[in-house]
Amino acid sequence: MTDEPGPAERALYLEAVRAGGRLRPEHLAPADRPTFAALVARGLLTATAAGWTTANPRALGDRIGTELRTRATRLLQHAEQLPHALAPLTLAYDAVRRPDGPRGDAVHIDGNVDIRQRISELISECQEEVLAAQPGPRPIDGLRMALAQDLSLLRRGCSMRTVYQPDTLADHTVRRQIALRTRQGARVRLLAEPYDRLLVFDRKTAVIPAADDRSRATFLTDPAVVAHLVAHFERDWARATPADRHLDPPHPTTVRIGRLLARGLTQRAVATRLGLSERTVAAHLSRLRDRHGADTLFHLGWRLRGEHHD
Known part of the structure; x- marks a missing residue:
């Protein structure tokens, strides 16, 4: 059985919900009985004195979610232990001549x-x-x-x-x-x-x-x-x-500072125009130099002007 209800199970469950949340198996067609049994097995239908009633799917989601998290934890633990388990084989492999052959080949x-x-x-x-x-x-x-x-x-x-x-x-x-x-x-x-x-x-x-x-x-x-x-x-x-x-877009303030620098404004003029401290502007310009591979502010301004004219 899969973790989630299939299309037939979903359809029968919704039909029961529309009927007031109640379902009587004797009213089902023979072809629907396996689907009915699957809903019961999942806990989406619960037995009552008058037949069967729909259960809250949240309970199923919580149960399956817990099972999946437990399964994932076991797999992660196994992944962590695998290198240690294979260590004897790895040592034996490393002890013989490598596929690259002798050094220099x-x-x-x-x-x-x-x-x-x-x-x-x-x-x-x-x-x-x-x-x-x-x-x-x-x-x-x-x-x-x-x-x-x-x-x-x-x-x-x-x-x-x-x-x-x-x-x-x-x-x-x-x-x-x-x-x-x-x-x-x-x-x-x-x-x-x-x-x-x-x-x-x-x-x-x-x-x-x-x-x-x-x-x-x-x-x-x-x-x-x-x-x-x-x-x-x-x-x-x-x-x-x-x-x-x-790969990663720069901060909007960094973009604005770069545009002003490309227009020829000095670091102090950029700080005055944007109402920022020169230290803050210098930090943004340092990030811009790293992003553009520029060694100096002049080099950075030249690269930014070329970029904005493309």
Whole structure:
């Protein structure tokens, strides 16, 4: 039996309610008797001397809600205990040679399923940092599938930095998925120029595509090669702009301050115009500099003017 009444049960219950809350099974058609029995089993019909009467559905909702919360608590406890239960298997797995082979080897893996499996293992094993350069559109299904593992990585203290192209955030469902990660500490920047796809785990293993359709990937562990790829990532990261303003809208006061700055007003003039203290305006401008990747107020004003003229 499902947690909620099905369409037939709902229809029969409503029919009983319209009849004054009373129902006599002998008046039912044979086809309705299984539905009647289901309503009795759920506690939505109660026996009386004159037949059956409808019960308050709130009681059913409360009971099922309690059962579901209890079930969810058990599942969460099981999820917490699972890594400990699998610890002996994990130790045995770590004791043998890794799939990437000896340090310095380049290992090629074919097939999207096997590639995703190996990347999933690297995320689970990651202890410090994930770097990702992701050009082009991001499949929403892939983001949803990876969400739980990405959030687990962030919650255990690892950092995650990703570079996207601006068009990636044009899709609001993709924006929502990315925002779920940034709220847990992931950092995202946008770079409006070509760059290569790259994943780096703990600065020890790098993953690059080995086929145009991404059906083949190369896993690299040579320290010099990985360091070279990390340097390329850091160069792109430094040129990219923070994506915060695309993911979380700024406070209305911050928007007003930005508009006045874009018109050429000084910090003091903005404070006077809005009736705010200079310290308050400075705090809003600091947030704006972070959002726009600007080092100075002049740089920020220049970027804001360009944005308002687009």
